[in-house]
Amino acid sequence: MFRGDAGGITPGLDVGALAPLVDMMTLMLVFLLRSYSTESAPMPPEGRFELAGTTSEAARSTGSVVVLVSKDAVYIDGRRVIAVNYLPEELLVREIYDPLLLMRGKKRIEVHADRAIPWGVLKRVLHTARTAGFEDLSLVAASTSSL
Amino acid sequence: MSRRGLFGRSAGEPAAEADVRPTLLGVVTLMFLLLFFLLTTSSGQRLGVLDLRLGSPSDLAPLPHAGLVKDVAVTLSGSTLTVVYTLQSTDISAASTTVEQRQKDLPGVAGRPDLAGLLAALEELHAIDPSQERASLAPDDAVTPETIIAVMDVLHGPEAAPLFSKIALTGSAG
Numbered sequence: 651m652f653r654g655d656a657g658g659i660t661p662g663l664d665v666g667a668l669a670p671l672v673d674m675m676t677l678m679l680v681f682l683l684r685s686y687s688t689e690s691a692p693m694p695p696e697g698r699f700e701l702a703g704t705t706s707e708a709a710r711s712t713g714s715v716v717v718l719v720s721k722d723a724v725y726i727d728g729r730r731v732i733a734v735n736y737l738p739e740e741l742l743v744r745e746i747y748d749p750l751l752l753m754r755g756k757k758r759i760e761v762h763a764d765r766a767i768p769w770g771v772l773k774r775v776l777h778t779a780r781t782a783g784f785e786d787l788s789l790v791a792a793s794t795s796s797l
Numbered sequence: 798m799s800r801r802g803l804f805g806r807s808a809g810e811p812a813a814e815a816d817v818r819p820t821l822l823g824v825v826t827l828m829f830l831l832l833f834f835l836l837t838t839s840s841g842q843r844l845g846v847l848d849l850r851l852g853s854p855s856d857l858a859p860l861p862h863a864g865l866v867k868d869v870a871v872t873l874s875g876s877t878l879t880v881v882y883t884l885q886s887t888d889i890s891a892a893s894t895t896v897e898q899r900q901k902d903l904p905g906v907a908g909r910p911d912l913a914g915l916l917a918a919l920e921e922l923h924a925i926d927p928s929q930e931r932a933s934l935a936p937d938d939a940v941t942p943e944t945i946i947a948v949m950d951v952l953h954g955p956e957a958a959p960l961f962s963k964i965a966l967t968g969s970a971g
Contacts (some may be wrong), residue, residue, distance in 0.1 A: 769945060
């Protein structure tokens with residue numbers, strides 16, 4: 651890679667060695683831009699949270715209300731509203747409905763649900779969100795699509 | 798006074814090999830800085846979004862689909878998938894409104910839903926009527942989002958050739 655000054659050749663890097671280095675850097679940049687993301691997923695304070703995987707590559711939209719459903723509790727825009735164990739049997743959950751009603755200007759809800767919570771819990775959250783006037787609901791998951 | 802070309806070489810001088818090393822080193826340095834910036838500001842987890850349509854008892858019934866496949870409903874109970882679909886009868890003696898309902902049960906494989914079997918069944922339906930875009934999914938209360946999303950991905954199909962792009966989640970009444 652380095653050329654000495656023996657034989658009257660100017661010392662320094664060999665051009666032949668630099669070209670593949672630039673190629674490798676370009677490939678790594680493309681890989682990183684394709685597979686990494688600058689948007690950070692919300693996390694509950696308890697830390698134990700894992701999203702399900704999806705092949706969807708649809709991007710998140712900005713300005714949405716973020717509802718996070720972990721194994722322990724339900725959070726709306728980072729604020730804990732009710733523990734999962736205390737969710738009522740009814741589909742409409744008042745503790746989720748009231749704060750969502752105050753946020754109706756945002757129009758859209760993103761639901762981040764832990765991969766292991768049962769549908770019985772998630773459907774209460776979704777039904778309550780819809781009852782609060784949010785028609786535009788989306789479920790966020792970790793994209794598993796490859797290059 | 799000699800006339801100089803664009804790259805500083807005299808018009809009459811023999812072509813000398815240009816030293817591109819400083820340029821390449823600059824590019825490598827820039828790439829390295831970009832890599833470092835990307836690695837420090839991003840995470841390896843990309844997020845994907847699935848738009849939801851929630852079925853509700855108060856919804857107006859949609860107009861009947863004009864194609865051969867009138868409706869497609871998938872139920873998910875534990876690891877067992879059931880595809881119920883309504884086909885317009887193609888019998889020459891049948892009336893235009895005659896439909897027949899069929900059901901395909903897909904038992905779980907090793908405790909997991911048979912997604913390959915579901916994909917085959919859905920592709921068969923899509924081949925019969927490519928214009929049908931709607932399908933509904935009714936999961937059991939104990940099913941996890943991981944399984945629901947996996948089934949929704951199969952229902953949706955690949956981005957290049959989607960099967961059912963409008964998926965309604967139902968079964969919210971209990």
